[in-house]
Amino acid sequence: MLNNFPLWPEQASTMARNVDALYIFLLIVTGMMTLLIFVCLIYFAARFRYRPGVRAEQIEGSTPLEITWSAIPFVVFMVIFAWGAVVYFKERTPPTDSAEIYIVAKQWMWKVEHAEGQREINELHVPVGRDVKLIMTSQDVIHSFFIPAFRIKQDVLPGRYTVEWFRATKPGVYHLFCAEYCGTQHSGMVGDIVVQEPAQYEAWMNGGSTGPLSATGEKIFAELGCVTCHRTDTQGRGPNLQGVFGKPVQLEDGRTVNADENYLRECILDPGAKRVKGFQPIMPTFQGLVTEEQVNALVAYIKSISAAKPGGAVKASAAAPQEEKAQASGSQVQ
């Protein structure tokens, strides 16, 4: 019976422990506040009930009491606030050496692309004990990537990337929900997070892949003709993209932006918005010409040529997708 009647979600990520600890603290604190108020209410209601001949005693109020019961809750609230903020900061700050997985949401499915080239729909395989960063976007409306067992959730927006990360701690199959209402089949936009031991995960990963995402990106980069302007020397009509990712970029209008995933994405879809200093506005927009998956592949490719020395390093990291460190050096994003 109780198997079918759980009262606490499974705890399967490092974040789950942090969130549960704060949750239990809050249960205790608010439980005590509730008890205090209810005991007073019930005691007063019983003790001071109407008795013929006994009149109420008028009390104007008490400023010291008012200050006490404003200040004490305020201090308690600040403790909760600070603790909640610490947990949230961890939640919103992916470790720099996380493995990266691209997620594209659409009405009503989750499309997953691993850096190694594996694709999945409504399923996400991850190894236990490794930091995983999800780089997510939506093709249509707002969705939200929610894994209760990991205690994480992040809205997935059209037109930009949002990021969430986790480190799974327990092998198993966990729910994936869309948590932001997205239309008719919103409640059908669910899936499974499959957490595997590293060995099993590798076996799964080696079964039938189309090659790494960055290699797909390189192919698209050539097919769309990007290479003709974005050359690997200084002669191109567009900026040389090697080493650009994660670095500050001087813009024509005088601003400086950090070349993160969202910036690369914007440059592909709306090249005029943040044009690099010293270049002409000649790049056409690729809005509508490339799918979200292709944008992801292009971004993955540009990231892959950023940490590496010019030349063969792309191939090197692509050839060794299982090596975390090679991956890590390719993603020096916050």
Next chain:
Amino acid sequence: MSMPNPMPQPERENYLNKKYGVWSWLLTTDHKRIALLYLISITFFFFIGGFFALLIRLELLTPAGDLVQADTYNKLFTMHGMVMVFFFLIPSIPAVLGNFLVPMMIGAKDLAFPRINLLSWYLYIIGGVLMLHCMLTGGVDTGWTFYAPYSTNFTNTKIVEAGIAIFIAGFSSILTGLNFVVTIHRMRAPGMTWSRLPLFIWAHYATSIIQLLGTPVIAVTIVLVAAESALHLGIFDPKLGGDPLLFQHLFWFYSHPAVYIMILPSMGIISEIIACFSRKRIFGYSFVAFSSIAIAVFGFLVWAHHMFVAGMSVYAALVFSLLSYAVAVPSAIKVFNWTATLYKGSIHYDAPMLYAFGFLGLFTIGGLTGLFLAALGINVHVTDTYFVVAHFHYIMVGGAVMGYLGGMHFWWPKISGRLYPEGWARLAALIVFIGFNLTFFPQFLLGYMGMPRRYYDYSHMPEFQILNVLSTAGATVLGVGYLLPMVYFLWSMRYGKPAPDNPWNAAGLEWKTASPPTTFNFEEEPVVTWEAYNYEELDAPDKDAPHSEEVPVAR
């Protein structure tokens, strides 16, 4: 119009029997008659919204989506939200009890702008009829939150018509707020200083400020949504160059303060009831009064706590979390002061007081679970789950509706001139309290387990069924609890014992009028020489007719 029939014995002239006929109601400028027009209209919408809620709970009885279609379900929760928020909760206490009582409590003949008051009811009705038409001809499926770009460029339901309905109803709310602010400033009787105002008035003053300053923002937002969905201007949809987060900021800039439009008037009622039934001046009067103003002001600064996972900056989230805790302090102050008021009181357990106790219990739980949601780390996990659904129902139904019902019982003798049956009323209060907790407490557990809101089908996670069954069972009990008062209030209009002018021996100018009052409330303009809640004088031994259970109560 089902108003009480004239009594067989000769009756004093009052606002109900002064004139008869449909036009004497539809063209009235009497704030009391307009309050009754509102009462009938919001009760109608309350039961429509309740019917939608019942269908939602029935669908969730089983994990599979089997009772209605997915699209129908999405329309049901959307229209439940829109009807309950915009056509019941927001007008409920201000437009009915506020309309009826604000002039009487400050010793005025009517509101400052009686015709504008009537206009506000007509705007509400036009909005309501449009909403009904929209619902009958297809409805809307965006959720009451209308998140773009789903609402602007993806749904094919009647979003523009629903927007216009809410736009128009919003102006009714603005006009009510305007009327109250001017009335409270300009029309207080001689001697009715700010520090002598009943806390009900302070609460309505704070509410009116929010209505005046907040509602125009939702109107602007609706216009922008309509512009994008009809003209394809790029405002919110990134495909057109817009920003979907902009919509959420605009929407919550109104809709968070709107929560205080719903709860503040209820807090005002609770102050009146607790003072009367413990025969005491409210403990810390000025703290309770100014906490209402503090809530109205801080309430405008916390809107983005609905957006912690929406893709907003981490630092913005920190600020909004901090401010959300700041707004919790004045609410806590109120609860402590109400509790302290009971101390050394002489407490009576009449039905209004039972509702007030229910309010205190449910509002405490609702408020404290707000602390969970304001904690950033926990918010990420529980936002958009049933935890949020449970939390805001504890505030808006447990808090606001409990207060509304308590107030309806408290002032019913004044409004109708009849006493309601006390035994039935106490039973209904108990049923509502039990039914409410059974409906919504399981939803906290569901939420922390991760059940997302707005799910029509949970066959992927059948482990959630038992809690959902409990919740549906509770909703049935709650439904009975809400039907009962309607039945016995209607019954009492014909068969209830005539009410004395002041059945509770309560303080406050409204009790110095006749029950029901005459059209201009007071025979002559009252002069106030006493502080609010002067129960000491009222209960002084030399006074005749002290409050006792036997005198005012019908069986």
